[in-house]
Amino acid sequence: xxxxxxxxxxxxxxxxxxxxxxxxxxxxxxxxxxxxxxxxxxxxxxxxxxxxxxxxxxxxxxxxxxxxxxxxxxxxxxxxxxxxxxxxxxxxxxxxxxxxxxxxxxxxxxxxxxxxxxxxxxxxxxxxxxxxxxxxxxxxxxxxxxxxxxxxxxxxxxxxxxxx
Amino acid sequence: xxxxxxxxxxxxxxxxxxxxxxxxxxxxxxxxxxxxxxxxxxxxxxxxxxxxxxxxxxxxxxxxxxxxxxxxxxxxxxxxxxxxxxxxxxxxxxxxxxxxxxxxxxxxxxxxxxxxxxxxxxxxxxxxxxxxxxxxxxxxxxxxxxxxxxxxxxxxxxxxxxxxxxxxxxxxxxxxxxxxxxxxxxxxxxxxxxxxxxxxxxxxxxxxxxxxxxxxxxxxxxxxxxxxxxxxxxxxxxxxxxxxxxxxxxxxxxxxxxxxxxxxxxxxxxxxxxxxxxxxxxxxxxxxxxxxxxxxxxxxxxxxxxxxxxxxxxxxxxxxxxxxxxxxxxxxxxxxxxxxxxxxxxxxxxxxxxxxxxxxxxxxxxxxxxxxxxxxxxxxxxxxxxxxxxxxxxxxxxxxxxxxxxxxxxxxxxxxxxxxxxxxxxxxxxxxxxxxxxxxxxxxxxxxxxxxxxxxxxxxxxxxxxxxxxxxxxxxxxxxxxxxxxxxxxxxxxxxxxxxxxxx
Numbered sequence: 001x002x003x004x005x006x007x008x009x010x011x012x013x014x015x016x017x018x019x020x021x022x023x024x025x026x027x028x029x030x031x032x033x034x035x036x037x038x039x040x041x042x043x044x045x046x047x048x049x050x051x052x053x054x055x056x057x058x059x060x061x062x063x064x065x066x067x068x069x070x071x072x073x074x075x076x077x078x079x080x081x082x083x084x085x086x087x088x089x090x091x092x093x094x095x096x097x098x099x100x101x102x103x104x105x106x107x108x109x110x111x112x113x114x115x116x117x118x119x120x121x122x123x124x125x126x127x128x129x130x131x132x133x134x135x136x137x138x139x140x141x142x143x144x145x146x147x148x149x150x151x152x153x154x155x156x157x158x159x160x161x162x163x164x
Numbered sequence: 165x166x167x168x169x170x171x172x173x174x175x176x177x178x179x180x181x182x183x184x185x186x187x188x189x190x191x192x193x194x195x196x197x198x199x200x201x202x203x204x205x206x207x208x209x210x211x212x213x214x215x216x217x218x219x220x221x222x223x224x225x226x227x228x229x230x231x232x233x234x235x236x237x238x239x240x241x242x243x244x245x246x247x248x249x250x251x252x253x254x255x256x257x258x259x260x261x262x263x264x265x266x267x268x269x270x271x272x273x274x275x276x277x278x279x280x281x282x283x284x285x286x287x288x289x290x291x292x293x294x295x296x297x298x299x300x301x302x303x304x305x306x307x308x309x310x311x312x313x314x315x316x317x318x319x320x321x322x323x324x325x326x327x328x329x330x331x332x333x334x335x336x337x338x339x340x341x342x343x344x345x346x347x348x349x350x351x352x353x354x355x356x357x358x359x360x361x362x363x364x365x366x367x368x369x370x371x372x373x374x375x376x377x378x379x380x381x382x383x384x385x386x387x388x389x390x391x392x393x394x395x396x397x398x399x400x401x402x403x404x405x406x407x408x409x410x411x412x413x414x415x416x417x418x419x420x421x422x423x424x425x426x427x428x429x430x431x432x433x434x435x436x437x438x439x440x441x442x443x444x445x446x447x448x449x450x451x452x453x454x455x456x457x458x459x460x461x462x463x464x465x466x467x468x469x470x471x472x473x474x475x476x477x478x479x480x481x482x483x484x485x486x487x488x489x490x491x492x493x494x495x496x497x498x499x500x501x502x503x504x505x506x507x508x509x510x511x512x513x514x515x516x517x518x519x520x521x522x523x524x525x526x527x528x529x530x531x532x533x534x535x536x537x538x539x540x541x542x543x544x545x546x547x548x549x550x551x552x553x554x555x556x557x558x559x560x561x562x563x564x565x566x567x568x569x570x571x572x573x574x575x576x577x578x579x580x581x582x583x584x585x586x587x588x589x590x591x592x593x594x595x596x597x598x599x600x601x602x603x604x605x606x607x608x609x610x611x612x613x614x615x616x617x618x619x620x621x622x623x624x625x626x627x628x629x630x631x632x633x634x635x636x637x638x639x640x641x642x643x644x645x646x647x648x649x650x651x652x653x654x655x656x657x658x659x660x661x662x663x664x665x666x667x668x
Contacts, residue, residue, distance in 0.1 A: 022593050026336060033343060033358070040355050050618050052350040052357060055611040059346065063339040070332045089592070092385040096585055099381070099560055103577035106564065115561055122557035126388070141558055145565065153219075154569045 016077030023071035030067060034060030091125065098122050110159020116142045171512075172294055175520025179528050184227050187220070188525055191231030192532045198232075199239020200544045204387075204559055206236035206252050207491055207601075208380040212559070214372050214499055215566040222503040223518045227525040229499055233492060234286075234529045237475060238537055241278045241468055242544060246271060254435035254471040257443045261456060261463030268459050276405035277413050277461055278468040279537050285421035285469035286530040289476040292425055294523055297512075300484040304509030309616035310627050312486075314637030316610045319487040320602060321641040322430075326437070327596035331648045337590065338599035344369055345607025352615060364575040371498045373567050373576045374583060374604055378597055380563045381584025384556050386591050403538050413465035416446050420469030427470070428477020434490035438474035439467035476526065483507050483519060486609065491598035494605045501605070 037056035102118035109117075119138035128134045149156055178184060191213075198209030213232050217225035237255075244250040245262035258278065265274040307315075324334040347358045348368025359365040420442040427438040446466040447456045456463045479496075481487045486508035488494035497507055505515055512519050537544075567580045587597060621627035629635050 018593050022589075022595075030339075036358060040350070040357055050611075050615045052353045052355040055614065056343075056346045056357065059339055059342045063336065063343070066332050066335045066339065070330075070336065073330075073332065088389055092388040092588065095388055095556075095560075096385055096581070096588070099564075099584070100578075100581050102560075102564060103574070103581045106568065106577055107574040111565075115564075119557050119561060122560065123554070126553035126556060128553055137554060141561065145561065149565060149569075154565070155572060156565065156568070 016074045019070060019074035019077065023067045023074060027064060027067040027071070030060055030063035034064065094125055095122060098125065107157050108160050111156035112142055112146060113159060115145065168295060168298055171298075171516055171520045172524065174516060175522070175524030176527075178223050178517050178521030179227060179524035184224050184521070184525065185528065187224055187228040188231040188528050188532055189536070191228040192235040192529055192536055195232035195235020196239040196242075196533070196537065196540075196544055197235075197547060199236035200242055200547045201239075201555060201559070204380065204383055206233070206240055207375075207495060208383040209236045210492070210495055211372070211375040211379045212562055212566055214375065214495075215569045217499065218372075218502065218570070222500070222505050222515065223521040225503055226496075226500065226518055226522045227528075229496060230522055230525050231529040231532065233475070233496070234526075234533055237472065238279070238282065238533055239544065241282075242275065242541065243548065245274045245278065245464070246545060247548065252436075254439050254474075255467075256436075257439045257467040258464055258471075260443070261458070261460050264457065264459035265461065265464065270459065270461075272403045273405055273409050273461060274464050275541055276403050276538065277409060277465045279403075279534055280405055280410070281413065281417045281420065281465045281469040282472040283530050283534045284417050285424060285473040286476060287527065288418075288421045289425040289428070289473040290523060290526045290530070293476055293480055293526075297480050297484050297519075297523075300480060301509040301512045304485045307485075307509070307633070308631075309613040309620065310631050310634040311637070313610060313613040313617055314628065314634040314641070315485060315487050316606045316613065318637045318641045318644070319481075319489065320599070320606060320610075322644045323489070323602050324599045325644045325647050327598045329594060331645065333593075333595045334599045337595045337597065338603040341600035341603025341605075342607045342610075343603075344374060344600075345604050346611075351608075351612070362575075364573065369579055370570055370576060371502055371604070372570050373580050375495060375498065375601065376563050376567050377580040377583030378587040378600060381560070381580065382587030382591055382597070384559050384563075385584065385588040387552060388556065403541050409461055413461050416442075416462040416466040417469045419445060419449075420466040421473045424470030424473030425477040428474030428489070429480050430489065434478055434492075435471035435474040438470040442466040442470035479522075479526075483511060483522075484509060486511075488602060488605060491601050494598075494602045498601075498605045 034057060037053050037060055040051065040053040040056070098118055098121045102114055105114040105117075108114075116138050119141060120134055123134040123137055124131070128137065146156065179188070194213060195209065198204060198213065199206055201209070204212070210229065210232055214229075217228050220228065240250065240252050240255045241258050241262070244255040244259040245266055248259050248263040250256045250259050262274045262278070265271065320338055324338050325331060327334045327337075343358075345368075347365055349356050349359075349366050356366055423442045423445065424435070424438040427441060428434060443456075443463060443466055446462045447453045450456065450460075450462065475492070478489045478493045481489050482493040482497050484507075486497070486506065488497045500507055500518075505511065505518055563580070564577060567576050568574075570576060587600075590597060590600075617627055618625070627634070628638055
């Protein structure tokens, strides 16, 4: 049984502090969105009943109102005793960083190199040991995926650096 | 009536072409595997498999997607019964009695009744859909832009009011989806919106990129925390349903089908509510309700039938009016839009092969799954033994390949990755993701209909209150937003009276 799934754990997790934080971030982003929307001017005709800005402004308004309500609601909530344990998010965030690196290098290094590196890193991060097992799985999947997808006519990049 | 039969016949001609039959088989198999895979739920699974269908003609693509959808649902109930890990909200109820049965060594009958119940419910509700949807489509033909705007507003507010625990968070999630929909060149005026001068964004953010980022990536990230712990499924003997078991669950299946279908048609009240409702109906009708929760076969038969029937019922508003009632149908609608097929009343005239091919393929997928699953379930269970730490990196890599294959653009990969992080944060803070996907799919259409309506009325918003259907829909939208508030008040009152109620 995981601690997270029970209803009690859920109420504990939903602390007021994280809601307040979320509300502030959303409010700022929505304000920027709304500010950007105001600048949209139709180039050709002005008699249009609904310009390019109206609908985004409606959405922006909704977001500003809702995030304010979320902020007010969060004031009444008590944050769980332990507070947020950032350590529990670290593996997911590191995996995300690896994914970011993978996305950036996908075109540059090409599919085989970037995929191999990403898988090796991710498998190691998630605890696949000893190292040769991680290498084996990374290689096996990269080769299999390359074969399957090129057969399916999906053009995977060979890598800008190797083109010359 | 005769028209409907003829159209259905045309549908079967499309669905039974060897190529499409093969796609249905492949889809059902892949869907079940993805549904069983730990670390990735049905919606994420469909999202990953979406790019596979984009090289196919629309009818074939929809046939494959339907089969995938059915497969993921079946896979979800398998893990729910064997491991007490429901893949999605709609199979939560199944685990109450399903897992209890499995622990008593009756996993075989539990899985079999889930398969048979889904098959019967699926078939009954597809029959209902066959005759129901042309009627709704004809009614839909009388709708103008104001009615459509009202419908979409109702769809969005109904889904938000029922998603998750907090209405405000659901609305914020919906707003996020709508915001994403506004990125790109405005179709009417040609003004670039929210593109930050980046040429890639002029066409907007591709639907598949958003869906993979929001659902698949965030789901993998969220399951990283669980990888340490391996859940071993219970032992499995022969998958078989005895005559006695079948007789016992027969009426539960029929009632589940009827409840599921009607609940499914209503926007937002999808498979989850249907499964909970049918379970509690069975419990109330039972002579000895105390057997429920301790491995009563009716407790598996009813919700499994209901969620399957609801999945079919859900298709009606999506196909006939272009209003998806759940995240999954929103996903299917998004896929149709990508294929340049616009769901709505005219779909039945413009693309009869797609609509009826899809309906016929539902019959076919149902049968394929029944034939495929009973003998193969042992194989699917093996998948449960693969440790997540091996699977998660591979799933991420497949997401990257799938996203890249859409436009062969590295920019899409970055967008997907960024959205994955946003959605992970949303999950961790209990923001439901369903309303976001609905907002994304409906955003463009809503704006277009709002514009057309205001052109009709020369800019006056009276048009939304003077046309009866539109006015009713707008009132319903507002009312639906108050439903959770009322429910919460009721619940609090009940708690104060000192009668703590159980889940069902």
